[in-house]
Amino acid sequence: MITIVGLGPGQSKYLTNEAIAIIESASVIYGAKRHIDIISDIKTKASKSSYVKLGELSAMISESITKGYENIAVLASGDPSLYGIAKYLMDKFAGEDKKEVEIIPGISSVAYLFSKIKQSMNDIYITSTHGKDLSFDTVINMDKVAYVTDSNRGPVYIANRYLDAGLDPYIIVGENLAYENERITLSKASKLDKEKYYDMNVVIVIKEDAYER
Numbered sequence: 001m002i003t004i005v006g007l008g009p010g011q012s013k014y015l016t017n018e019a020i021a022i023i024e025s026a027s028v029i030y031g032a033k034r035h036i037d038i039i040s041d042i043k044t045k046a047s048k049s050s051y052v053k054l055g056e057l058s059a060m061i062s063e064s065i066t067k068g069y070e071n072i073a074v075l076a077s078g079d080p081s082l083y084g085i086a087k088y089l090m091d092k093f094a095g096e097d098k099k100e101v102e103i104i105p106g107i108s109s110v111a112y113l114f115s116k117i118k119q120s121m122n123d124i125y126i127t128s129t130h131g132k133d134l135s136f137d138t139v140i141n142m143d144k145v146a147y148v149t150d151s152n153r154g155p156v157y158i159a160n161r162y163l164d165a166g167l168d169p170y171i172i173v174g175e176n177l178a179y180e181n182e183r184i185t186l187s188k189a190s191k192l193d194k195e196k197y198y199d200m201n202v203v204i205v206i207k208e209d210a211y212e213r
Contacts, residue, residue: 002061002072002093004080006106010178012038014112019104022073028064030057031075039075046073054085058092065093079108083128083148109202110146113174116184117204119144119212129153136161143210147203155198158205159189170211172204 003022008014015038023029023039026046031039033050051057057074064072080086086103094101114121125139128148139145140162147158155173162169171192173185176199183199185192 001070001102002074002089002100003102003104004074004076004086004089005104006076006078006080006084007035007038008107008178009078009109009112010034010038010176012041014107014178015039016104016106019106022071022104023075025071026073027069027071029073029075030060032077035075035077046071054088061089061093076106077109079106079111081105082108082110082126083130109148109174109177110204112177113146113172113184113202113204116174116177117172117186119204119206129157136165140165140167143207145205147205149201149203154201155192155203156194156196158203159192159194162189162205167207169208170206172206173198173201174204175199175201177202 005019005022007019020042023042024044026044029044029046029048030051036048036050049060051060061072061074074085074089076085078084080103090098090101110126111121124144124146125142126146127134127139130148130150130153133153149155149158155171159171168188168190171187171189175183
């Protein structure tokens with residue numbers, strides 16, 4: 001059995017009890033280095049291995065299956081089903097009945113950021129600019145949109161798309177969420193620092209008349 005364990009936004013205190021139980025009982029644990037660091041205080045007899053590329057992870061899991069490991073845990077940031085690793089691993093290993101892979105949800109970075117800015121998630125539209133050019137035609141007029149980003153299509157890219165359309169909504173940038181160097185920036189799109197480099201982030205766009213004061 002492969003279990004994808006959502007770790008939440010970045011600290012062990014955000015782990016669910018079920019996630020901790022899976023980690024404690026695992027035969028082998030795979031995750032990016034930062035994921036392995038998050039669970040360092042959890043007692044487990046499982047061997048831990050980190051990976052950089054998804055191809056490496058896939059090979060590690062295949063080898064563990066060949067060796068007969070019964071409880072394979074794969075650590076994932078946030079909620080693995082929300083623009084996370086879950087789909088990749090389901091496509092690779094779940095089989096037609098999807099019984100070979102379990103998913104333990106975690107607190108997503110989007111939910112975490114909304115809790116920090118004390119705004120409602122009602123009617124939110126969630127999308128991603130990670131690794132792709134998003135067509136903004138479908139989202140530009142929505143009241144609230146959350147974006148999972150990458151280093152090339154982040155806060156400045158998103159803000160400029162709205163400005164190009166003649167709109168100036170609120171842009172909330174959450175960087176390094178739940179880590180010690182967490183930073184949350186609230187700005188109008190027109191006032192966002194366009195020269196700044198933004199670390200690993202999530203972006204929320206809220207139209208002015210939808211922003212809850």
